[in-house]
Amino acid sequence: MKRIIMLLIALTLLSSAIYSPISVQAAPSISTHAEAAALIDVRSGRVLYSKQGDKTMRIASLTKIMTAIVAIEHGKLSSTATISKNAAGKEGSSIYLKLNEEMSLQHLLYGMMLRSGNDAATAIAEHVGGTLDGFVYLMNEKARMIGMEHSSFKNPSGLDQENHFSTANDMAKLTAYALRNPVFQEIVKTKVKKAPNPNEAWDYTWMNKNKMLNLYDGADGVKTGYTKLSKRCLVSSATRNGQQLAVVTLNDADDWADHSKLLDYGFKNYPLQTYIQKGDAIQGTEYVAGASFAYPVLDMEQSQVTSKIDLNKQGSIYFRMGELGKQEYLLNGKSIGSVPLYMKDSPRLKLKDNSAFSFTETGIGEVSVMDKWLFNLHFLMRVLFMGNSD
Template sequence: MKRNWLVTLLCSVLMMIGLIPMQIVEAAPPKIGTNAVGAALIDVESGRILYSQQGDVPMRIASLTKIMTAIVAIENGNLDDKVKVSKTAFGKEGSSIYLKLGEEMTLHNMLYGLMLRSGNDAATAIAEHVGGSVDGFIYMMNEKAKMLGMEHSNFNNPSGLDENGGNQSSSNDMAKLTAYALKNPTFQEIVSTKIKKVPNPNESWDYTWLNKNKMLGMFDGADGVKTGYTKLAKRCLVSSATRNGQQLAVVTLNDPNDWADHARLLEYGFEYYPLQKLVLKGDAVPGQTWVVGRTVSYPLAEGESTKITKKVAVVNPDSTAYRLGDRGVLQLYMNDRLISTTPLFEPGSTRLNQQDQSVFQFSEPYQGTWVSRYGLLLRMLLQELFSVSGAG
């Protein structure tokens, strides 16, 4: 017994003076839970899902549907177009912005009514205008879901009502969609708005819409996204917040205590998964004469930085891409899983000034999708095709 104590004491002294290296113990983030049936926490820039609770289980999503409705309309419609309210849209059941039959409003303004007040009349009018019909728009919604790798989602209407079987998605899928949508400046501006005044052609006073999302007023840095409720779906919520240049989003499905759960999950993400720069634009690449084209950031828990590895994929010198200035691609891995890429250029290349947009990063939301598995490969194949055919 005495000998064991002396050995322990000796080892402690030797570690203190550096003769025996101290073992670094990684402090894993503490466990956290919610009152939700399904939940997810995602880092918006990287797309990394930081927490998931039954994340791939399809559930009813109520008016969270309108996140998809909004981004499809923004990407496919003209925001200055006048949207006319049809008989189908007029008097639509559930939450409403009380549009009149035949009333016209710009698509941009109607999107505020859709997202701030969850107007089902606005959802129907937008769908008919952008998709040509509600069915046409539903097709566009489901195609967008496929493109984003939302493998556990199906949309049957643009509002989130339980009609036609309602809409289903998983918390992980909704996190993917939200991270994608928040990168659109128009979407981000709309969902972060607390109050909006819009011209009212029927009265002498303007429409005044207060955002139903209480997180905007109760959480520091909150900047979105959408509430939802039906009798079958129960309380659903997507929220987002930005601190120190990092934006996180939370999804909860069927959660009776959603406001509190969202605040706790957002605080958890900011504290235990801060966004860290893995490489900086202009950094030299060891063993090469090239420099990094774009800064890449990624959320990492304590100790995870040691799990990051880097590989260089060299561009074919005979390709069009090489003639345009590309020299290679720096691939970033964590635990042997590709999480991001950034192009490589010669120092002083004019291409460096064209690389200011955020680099697409590969994370959990896109694993197994066309985007993550084949996007880079397709780009390289197209570059080679153009090189052979003489284009460029």
């Protein structure tokens, strides 16, 4: 009788093993040589990998990512900056600007991002911010607006300074934000740039220090960094099959190899899945999607993505503007994004997708038009009433 019972138990366990569905494994673990690292999907803002991602560390010239995006958003690219004594004499990496030399903001940005010129970074800050302090204020306000909760900027170049720090996760957020700007994206993917040189008979020729542009298929940015205290720092990005990923490593002696490995890891395990296209009908309703929505997910997460409709109240400002509600997408019950809902003949469908920046999972809040307006007003009032702080 005992043998029969044991046999039945064995058969039951065997049949269970044969007929139960095969479980899908989570993304495999991965290691790097970095003290801190992060991998982010640029479009969605989802952090796909993080190692000590919130540890505050020195970031060297990765700082210039913030300097560049602030200058692009608040300066006029065609405007001309005059190089001050402070800028011309700045220590560290340089594009060798001369005192009183004139250069467009656009060319200064290329010199800063391709050659990591500290002189260019200082000239940009003085030109756009009025003073270094004014520009640093802009940097920290931008960090606050996009949810960089563990960062503090004290200069535009990244030279070591007390209370000048960030984290791998924060720099990933910043990079994803900056890469959504077409001017920034064009600059950081450029391998070689020429610019007029008023001091010599030949033009400036700047070759990008970012070796990833030649080492990795699809690489399109972003910035190198190094000081004796920070050690090797690197942010890279790459695009494949319409998906752009960015990697941040801080204090990584083998960063070129680690970035290639992390980018491969992201593209393989977290492909971007499109859940709806702009103009698609919402099943069971008379509404259509006012924007497209895509999100990177593991194979095992596919079944965990759900959606729900949240309609706006009649008479609300959104409803009166034609936005009837939104279709929200959730991963395992947590919101990962949404698209507005319109009637299929709404004129708002002809407008470009809303460019406001919002990362749900990484904590980056939406940078609204009102936020930007208040930001600019605050800065203007600060300049008017505090004057030049130099």
